[in-house]
Amino acid sequence: MTKVTMTVNGKSVSGEVEGRTLLSTFVRENLGLTGTHVGCDTGQCGACTLHVNGKSVKSCNMFALEADGAEVATIESMAAADGTLNTIQQAFQDHHGLQCGFCTPGMVMTAASLLEENPKPTEQEIRTYLSGNICRCTGYHNIVKAIMAASGQDVSAVAAE
Amino acid sequence: MYAFELERPTSLADAVNALKSEEAQALGGGQTLIPTLKQRLAMPETLVSLTAIDELKGIRREGDTLIIGGATCHADVAAEGSYPALSDLAGLIGDPHVRNRGTIGGSLANNDPSACYPAAALASGATIVTNEREIAADDYFVGLFETALNEGEIITAVKMPIPQAAAYVKFEQPASRFALVGVFVVKTANGVRVAVTGASEGGVFRWSEAESALSSNFAADALEGLKVPSDGMIGDIHGSPEYRAHLVGVLTKRAVTKAG
Numbered sequence: 525m526t527k528v529t530m531t532v533n534g535k536s537v538s539g540e541v542e543g544r545t546l547l548s549t550f551v552r553e554n555l556g557l558t559g560t561h562v563g564c565d566t567g568q569c570g571a572c573t574l575h576v577n578g579k580s581v582k583s584c585n586m587f588a589l590e591a592d593g594a595e596v597a598t599i600e601s602m603a604a605a606d607g608t609l610n611t612i613q614q615a616f617q618d619h620h621g622l623q624c625g626f627c628t629p630g631m632v633m634t635a636a637s638l639l640e641e642n643p644k645p646t647e648q649e650i651r652t653y654l655s656g657n658i659c660r661c662t663g664y665h666n667i668v669k670a671i672m673a674a675s676g677q678d679v680s681a682v683a684a685e
Numbered sequence: 686m687y688a689f690e691l692e693r694p695t696s697l698a699d700a701v702n703a704l705k706s707e708e709a710q711a712l713g714g715g716q717t718l719i720p721t722l723k724q725r726l727a728m729p730e731t732l733v734s735l736t737a738i739d740e741l742k743g744i745r746r747e748g749d750t751l752i753i754g755g756a757t758c759h760a761d762v763a764a765e766g767s768y769p770a771l772s773d774l775a776g777l778i779g780d781p782h783v784r785n786r787g788t789i790g791g792s793l794a795n796n797d798p799s800a801c802y803p804a805a806a807l808a809s810g811a812t813i814v815t816n817e818r819e820i821a822a823d824d825y826f827v828g829l830f831e832t833a834l835n836e837g838e839i840i841t842a843v844k845m846p847i848p849q850a851a852a853y854v855k856f857e858q859p860a861s862r863f864a865l866v867g868v869f870v871v872k873t874a875n876g877v878r879v880a881v882t883g884a885s886e887g888g889v890f891r892w893s894e895a896e897s898a899l900s901s902n903f904a905a906d907a908l909e910g911l912k913v914p915s916d917g918m919i920g921d922i923h924g925s926p927e928y929r930a931h932l933v934g935v936l937t938k939r940a941v942t943k944a945g
Contacts, residue, residue: 526691543691543732544722566720570782579760579785585719586786589691590734637781655862656780 528592532557533601541588547581548572550588551598559599559629563658570657573630574598580637582656599629602636612636612674619679621670623661630657635671644675647682686722693734697741697841701816703733704837711735711839713791714758716783735790741841749847755790755814755840762789770851770944771809774801774869777855779862790840793825796832796888798919799863801855803889806843808851808869808880814842826889848873850903852943854936856883858923865924866932870940876900879937884929886917895937905938 529538532555539554551557551574560583563571567585574583575597602610609617612635622628631654638645638653645653650668659667665682673679691712694700704711708730712718721727735741741756744765751768763776763784778784778792778801792802793813806813806822813820815838825833834840848871855867864883871878877899879892898907913933918926 543689544686546719566723567716567783570780573782576785580782581785582782585716585782587691587715587719587734589693590715590736592693634781653781656782 526589528588530591530594530596532596533598539588543587543589545588546584547574547576547586547588547591547596548583550591551583551596554588557598557600561626561629563626563630568656568658569627569630570634571627571630573633573657575633575637578640580634597633599632602632612639612671615670615674616667619666619670619673621662621667627657627659627661631659631667635674638671639675644677645671647672687725687728689722689729690731691734692731693737695737695739697738697816697839700733700735700738700839701837703731704839706731709733709837711794711837713756713788713794714783714786715791716779716787717791717795717797735839736788741790741839746847751845751847753789753843753845755842756788757790759784759787759789759792768809768845768847768851770853770869770871771805771845774805774853774855777801777853777857777862789843793843794832794834794840796826796830797863798829798885798888799858799861799865799867799883801853801864801867801882804864804867804869804880804882805845805853806880807889807891808871808878809845809848810871810873810878811846812844813840814844815840819844823891829886829888831888846873850944852940852945854940854943856932856936858883866929866936868933868936868940870899870937870944872899872903872944877903879940881913881933881937884913884918884933886919892933892937899941903941903944905941908934908938908941 525540561571563569572583669682692703710729712732712734742754759775759778811822850872853869855864858865866883869880879895882889915926915930918929920926
């Protein structure tokens, strides 16, 4: 076991991990931050997406030790301390951007990265950026709509399907 | 995953030493290797992560050559832009999360027959720089998942000459986002190079007939009537060998048109 130290959601944390301990495992099991979901565990579905040093990564496809010294942000950092949802989360609620909710933490973290890189994305840019996040309920339509709304754009032209 | 030790050296010298131990393997961004470990298809005793080594990261331009550190992630290559066709290619690998972790050195060392970077390296006439030597791309790609790298040899940088014109066109396998077939075309003062990925069971290859035709006339029309044989092409549920051979012709034309 090796000691790993990182900043998660603004708080310095450490723990003892094996070489093979995934960042997703460390966050969920050592830190109890179970908002990060593990869907496929093969690096394809994106439910485990979180931010490492400001960049979105699939935390099931990275070892905890590789985040030693890093700044990590999980879905738990998105809402305010009193539970008030942030703009993206609120837009997902307003536009029904989720059904079962399993993929939602990854979708929200990915949307946050997208809007940081590209504050006013087109519908196509959103769909392309979500290529690494799989949702099996919504058909993506309302997720795309929610992200457009979160970026302050008019979504009345995005027709319901 | 089987248990292993994970080492995270911060200098190239320490990484080279760590890789001398029995059953040690280098870990780039891990976007292929970690899923492979989960399937227990690899059983290293030690993994040596290369992503904490600053001297292996970053991109700089020297004259008309782009020098990309081996541990530079795809997102950084995509954002750099001084070799537009290469940045295009990097920006189409996997998805945003994969591009934030996966590295050029990792991709070239793995030499997946459907990966994108091998096409760019071979078409550009790149030089693969390691801790031991410099290897011309023409000598580097040996076969399926096989390269000229020795045990423990680390790709420290890739030197990419920036050509007069170039383009990459990928016919994406939409589930994996690897190339079902991808063609990278490069035009220089010395002629044209065409590298094809995703198609051959032997991995990336140069299509020499197309290169000759395009060197005398750099236009899609110059490829009329040229075909690659379907023998030795990959056949799977996504496409037959004949389909892939057909795509090589179509995508090469599109790449030439795109390169202008």
